[in-house]
Amino acid sequence: MAVFEHDVLVIGAGLAGMRAALAAQDAGANVGMISKVHPVRSHSNAAQGGINAALNEDDSWEEHAFDTIKGSDYLADQDSVEVLCQEAGAELIRLERMGVIFNRDETGHLGTRRFGGATKARTYFVGDITGQAILHVMYEQLLKAEARGQSPFRLYEEWFVTSLISDGERCLGALALEIRTGELHAILAKGTIIATGGFGRVYEPSTNALICTGDGMSAAWRIGAPLMDMEMVQHHPTTLKGSGVLITEGARGEGAYLLNSEGERFMKTYAPNAMELASRDVVSRAEQTEINEGRGIDGCVLLDMRHLDPQLIQERLWQIREIGIDFADVDIVKEPIPIRPGCHYAMGGIKTDVNGATPVSRLYAAGEAACVSVHGGNRLGANSLLDTVIFGRRSGAHASESGRSEKAPSIPDSVIEEERKRLQAILDRPKNGDRVAQIRLDLGVSMDRNVAVFRAAEGLEEERGIVAQMKERYAKAPVEDKGKVFNTDLLFHLELGYVLDCAEAIVLGAIERKESRGAQFRLDYPKRDDANWLKHIMLSYSPEGVRMDYAPVTITQWPPQERTY
Amino acid sequence: MQVNLKVRRFDPAGDGDARYQSYSVDMPENATVLDALIQVREYVDGSLSLRCSCRSAICGSCAMRVNHRARLACKTKVTEVAEREGDEIVVEPMGNMPVIKDLVTDMEVHWSKVRQITPWLQPTGPEPEREYLVSNEAMLDLSHTMNCIMCGACVSDCTVLEVDTKFIGPAALAKAYRFGGDPRESRDPAAHVQKDRLQYLSDVPGGIWDCTRCNMCVEVCPKDVRPMDRIMQLREMAGEAGVKGSIGYRHGGAFANSVRRLGRLDEARLLPDSVGFWNVPRLLSEVPGALRLLRAGKLPWSHAMPWHKPIPGIKHVRRIVDQVRKERKASSS
Numbered sequence: 001m002a003v004f005e006h007d008v009l010v011i012g013a014g015l016a017g018m019r020a021a022l023a024a025q026d027a028g029a030n031v032g033m034i035s036k037v038h039p040v041r042s043h044s045n046a047a048q049g050g051i052n053a054a055l056n057e058d059d060s061w062e063e064h065a066f067d068t069i070k071g072s073d074y075l076a077d078q079d080s081v082e083v084l085c086q087e088a089g090a091e092l093i094r095l096e097r098m099g100v101i102f103n104r105d106e107t108g109h110l111g112t113r114r115f116g117g118a119t120k121a122r123t124y125f126v127g128d129i130t131g132q133a134i135l136h137v138m139y140e141q142l143l144k145a146e147a148r149g150q151s152p153f154r155l156y157e158e159w160f161v162t163s164l165i166s167d168g169e170r171c172l173g174a175l176a177l178e179i180r181t182g183e184l185h186a187i188l189a190k191g192t193i194i195a196t197g198g199f200g201r202v203y204e205p206s207t208n209a210l211i212c213t214g215d216g217m218s219a220a221w222r223i224g225a226p227l228m229d230m231e232m233v234q235h236h237p238t239t240l241k242g243s244g245v246l247i248t249e250g251a252r253g254e255g256a257y258l259l260n261s262e263g264e265r266f267m268k269t270y271a272p273n274a275m276e277l278a279s280r281d282v283v284s285r286a287e288q289t290e291i292n293e294g295r296g297i298d299g300c301v302l303l304d305m306r307h308l309d310p311q312l313i314q315e316r317l318w319q320i321r322e323i324g325i326d327f328a329d330v331d332i333v334k335e336p337i338p339i340r341p342g343c344h345y346a347m348g349g350i351k352t353d354v355n356g357a358t359p360v361s362r363l364y365a366a367g368e369a370a371c372v373s374v375h376g377g378n379r380l381g382a383n384s385l386l387d388t389v390i391f392g393r394r395s396g397a398h399a400s401e402s403g404r405s406e407k408a409p410s411i412p413d414s415v416i417e418e419e420r421k422r423l424q425a426i427l428d429r430p431k432n433g434d435r436v437a438q439i440r441l442d443l444g445v446s447m448d449r450n451v452a453v454f455r456a457a458e459g460l461e462e463e464r465g466i467v468a469q470m471k472e473r474y475a476k477a478p479v480e481d482k483g484k485v486f487n488t489d490l491l492f493h494l495e496l497g498y499v500l501d502c503a504e505a506i507v508l509g510a511i512e513r514k515e516s517r518g519a520q521f522r523l524d525y526p527k528r529d530d531a532n533w534l535k536h537i538m539l540s541y542s543p544e545g546v547r548m549d550y551a552p553v554t555i556t557q558w559p560p561q562e563r564t565y
Numbered sequence: 566m567q568v569n570l571k572v573r574r575f576d577p578a579g580d581g582d583a584r585y586q587s588y589s590v591d592m593p594e595n596a597t598v599l600d601a602l603i604q605v606r607e608y609v610d611g612s613l614s615l616r617c618s619c620r621s622a623i624c625g626s627c628a629m630r631v632n633h634r635a636r637l638a639c640k641t642k643v644t645e646v647a648e649r650e651g652d653e654i655v656v657e658p659m660g661n662m663p664v665i666k667d668l669v670t671d672m673e674v675h676w677s678k679v680r681q682i683t684p685w686l687q688p689t690g691p692e693p694e695r696e697y698l699v700s701n702e703a704m705l706d707l708s709h710t711m712n713c714i715m716c717g718a719c720v721s722d723c724t725v726l727e728v729d730t731k732f733i734g735p736a737a738l739a740k741a742y743r744f745g746g747d748p749r750e751s752r753d754p755a756a757h758v759q760k761d762r763l764q765y766l767s768d769v770p771g772g773i774w775d776c777t778r779c780n781m782c783v784e785v786c787p788k789d790v791r792p793m794d795r796i797m798q799l800r801e802m803a804g805e806a807g808v809k810g811s812i813g814y815r816h817g818g819a820f821a822n823s824v825r826r827l828g829r830l831d832e833a834r835l836l837p838d839s840v841g842f843w844n845v846p847r848l849l850s851e852v853p854g855a856l857r858l859l860r861a862g863k864l865p866w867s868h869a870m871p872w873h874k875p876i877p878g879i880k881h882v883r884r885i886v887d888q889v890r891k892e893r894k895a896s897s898s
Contacts, residue, residue: 037616038672040715041624055695096696099686099747101704101711108698126708132623133711137686144685180665209618242595245621315705319712323621326640329595437607480611485577486666489611 356395377518774813
């Protein structure tokens, strides 16, 4: 048991977290960074297709902003989107100078590919491993800053945050388990940045890695930070049959077709202009409609790349070719690959402003864990990597700046002791025949049935009951491993607690929003209703129950219009 | 399908000994070794520890030894291993690293070597207004190395690391190529960036010349990074950049010269040609080893003697060697 102190504490070491840590170091802050996995294991790795910026001569940040806002079904805050798109170009160039090996055109300049929902080709990429290529470079930059001793830095690698520390008004840091020893420690900070990514494991199947359990969203929620737009869960149109592994939108960007069981490019019915490159919510709904109306194959439709040049596949889509061979026994060069819409991304999250600040003092959030909101009801492909670096940097800079005037926090020892007792009580629970894995599976499967592409009151109410039941089972669920060292059994238990909080917020938001917008499609309210629902839903936790508030959507220069592709 | 696993367990709180535990789980036909391990952990034995995350060979968490060879558990189909190598699948932690618990190893060995190679791009001179102008071919070449997910499989099974803990190892050296081979890294002779990098990798104990070309890293790499090939590229780049002082570089030259002169290896001259004729302490230090080789019959007496005749038709060998050298000189200038 020890207490550590920093100016800025970053929780999560994916792209948003590492970018925040670098920005805080640049500002001279003493930075601590906690991650439950080594930084290069983070889920930013899985972003395949690219990162958006309006850098080409025929493009402008305004067009990028408009595409993003239209993609969001007008739920994004337009002032935030303006920041995202205005700063995109400079940040992209910064990444290139750090060493990212972006694809080039014939002249040696950065080259682009087309992506869904975008009127211009503005997606910069490294084959189909863009996230991995940027994540590893960001880690290199962190090592560089560390080696040069630019400011004190400590990485708490393979530490697991069990809760945030709050004095009722302010966030003072986090309590965390050192996974290797099983010891609990306190890490205090003048500013704490949540960069823990999404909650994809609420659903089964999901494109998300097993670590994506909404830890930071839930932990922030428990100390009073509101969660916003939680009902907006993106279902990606091309996830692999079975495991739900992601097949990049870059495939369609390079020209892949979507086919139904009759061999038809069915998108012509749903999005005659953009076809396969409509917004993700539109494509996912089209696929699900085809499947529901009997034109699917075994619960899937087909992604066809046979007409693409094998050389192009080898140079730009090598990873998904390998994924197809390894996980679906399909070589995309020779055969179409079966795919279906699957849980992929949280547009919602911890409510923040453009500096990452949440309504809770000294608490910040960035990346998928945050809701600025720039994605609104539906995120455009290749805007997520952009979101992580822009708002990661801004939150890191802002947290170190505003922390300067703050006094270093302190806490009584009893805070750590009480948390230790809480964890011990979980470890001491008797066996009762139930298993954490079973609860998570039951929850995930029901979420996939009731709160996916199409939703309706009946299923949503059923899911509300299921989540409550799962919470009851969870409160009694035992941990089998009683050891201290690398007790992953205990970690899964704690993760399920986070997952259940996120599930509750998703379902409450989905029940509340009685309209169809972006990723939320209500069969019982099939129209967008700007008169009543052009607003964000914010949920706040309190011991007495969840409080619901609304926040207006900021409109600057793009009034809501009918949305077709 | 019933899957039988024999898993090496190690409990640091126990008596200090590892033991093997067998599990049998029912899995779908297309299950991976990782799926089976997760099934065990979630429904049979919660005390089993392993690292895993993405399930799709992207995050690099689940490298371990499956049937005594390092692989990503998530990329290894149960049926493939079981069909080829027998019904029971043996799962063990990676080698060349201490075990923390069960299948979880302490990878600091690996990360410390990554830190050792100055793992970041070092451009010099004025920054361009926008991006650096480079060819797509150069970026595609580097993308093979950027495909590395730092899973540690090559580190686990590296036969040099097994006997020499100083060896920087395949993954970190491949990463060094990713910078040394990047046209954006300064090649301005005055800035010395590339040459310094190659000089360091040549001179440091455990550097590029210590790879024995056993090919193990190429075989076990789940992402086709081919670390050994990257190490060979670094050796060539070192020579081209004028980093020629190392024993390793001279050893290569001595080999080629011997073949050109005799049409075969002249073992008696190889050592002095590599370490230098006047490097008496080093030459003497090799004598006991040479004697052991002679005694064991691994070095025939006739080879150890410094008088040899060229093989018949040596002029053809010389013509080939000279032609290759000429072409390489032309292509590098």
